[in-house]
Amino acid sequence: MNEQQIRAMVVEALEYSNVIALRDKNLTGDFLAGLNEVPIDALDMDSLAEMEVCIAIEVNAGVSILPERLRKIGTLGRLVALIQSQ
């Protein structure tokens, strides 16, 4: 997967997990274009959403991330870089 595909996959995973902060704050377009950093804490994810995002990343990109580690990654941009590096 290239960076663009990974970003699209992350957006779809967030939408699927009912995490609407990205859309609510009008950040989806900028994130897809790689124009800004979005702190994961700002997404207001509960533990179920964190799990769903990790499942989506694993099943689509083959990268395993523990749900409890997701926040520690810091930003969606770093998450994308992590997936790309694996």
Added chain:
Amino acid sequence: MGFLVRLRELARQRPSHPAVCDARGEWSYAELAQRVEAACSHLCRQGIGPGSVVGIMLDDEAEHLVATLALLAGGARQIVLATHDPVPARRQLAARVGVTHLLMRAGAPTLEGVARVDWPRIGVPADAERGTPPIAPSAGTLVLRTSGTTGGINLVAFDEAQIAAQAERHADYRDERLLRVASIEHNNSKRHRLYCVWAGGSNVFRPANAELVAFALAHRVSCLDISRMHAADLAGSPEAHRLAAIKLRTGGSAVPIGVRRAVLERTTRQLYVRYAATECGAIAMALPGDHDADESAGRPLPGVELQVVGTDGGTLPCGETGEIRLRAPGMATGYVDNPLQSAQRFRDGWFYPGDVGALRRDGQLIVQGRRDDMIVLNGLNIFPAEIERVLERHPAVAEAAALPLPSRVHGQIPVAAVVLRPGEDVSASELRRYCHQQLGLRAPRRVLVIERLPKNSQGKTMKRELVDEFQPGAAAA
């Protein structure tokens, strides 16, 4: 009572009733009994009897039936070495059961190292030649293969009394003209052919190249038994409505409501869906009025005691999902050469087919899938059948297969592959969202649209072959 005694009884009770019908004509019960007696004498002269293990390699269905009945009467052990199987597979199976004789058409290629007995075309013997063969002191035995979709192929052995006990659940064959699309070389077909004989019904055999609808009508077939795959194909045929007067029976794997509705609307209102296992025969049957969104397997057949039990072995109340167990007349008590599997599947007089399901308050059995197929996602139990059922209800989906992807973090992740109906166009993401709406946490996390599902010779989907399709980077439609 064995099959030869039963045949003689039928020959007295309904001597001119058709027993066997094929493109060459019909044999009455009197003729079938004479042919079987002649064949039994022939085999006896070849030294085949109790202690013999006979591999049958006959693709002529009527002759195969006569050979089967003659071997049962003669007290031999028999197994089908199907002519459609590759020679190495036949050789391996013959060695596994210790085949001593091969029964085959003269001139057919043999398996080296085993005595061959050429099978003559058995006619009705003239009076002078007709002798009454002795009935063997020990019962003949039928060795059958399980389908092997969830592991290695197991073998079960049934003596005549067990087959007869299973046949009692099919007494309604007495007034039927039964056509099964699968050849008698398939063990389920073979068994139903014997049940039909036991009931005194008419076995109709179709040449492989004969068009199904025309043949069934020409030979006045009243009961057609076909796989789910064939049932779906037939319902899509413009000829399907011509079989409106026929009883259509299917089973062998879960039959989705979409297929059932297609059959009911386009082929016949008389649809029967059977739930069965090689180890015990038919277990339950959904009757024409039983087909609803739960995709019921029907009520357990007379004589079958069926329970749904929890992990502690205790019976569960109606509506709760657990493991299915049963006992039934004529059931096997273990596998031929697999004590480990025998101990797992046959416990305390019960047979555990390895399926999970629930009994509804109205007594209908809902089979939810294989216990071994259960997907455990972060401790949540998900059955592939519930995902497949939802996907196959989508108007664009023809067929679906759900399976687990192993995960170090989550245990297993449910995913699904679907085949779309011709002309339909729906995205994988849309199908995934549709599943999410219907199933919530139990939804597949990835859906692939593919051109066709890999199937084995019995039409069952080989899910293990689908796993590679889900690897990141694998091409998908």
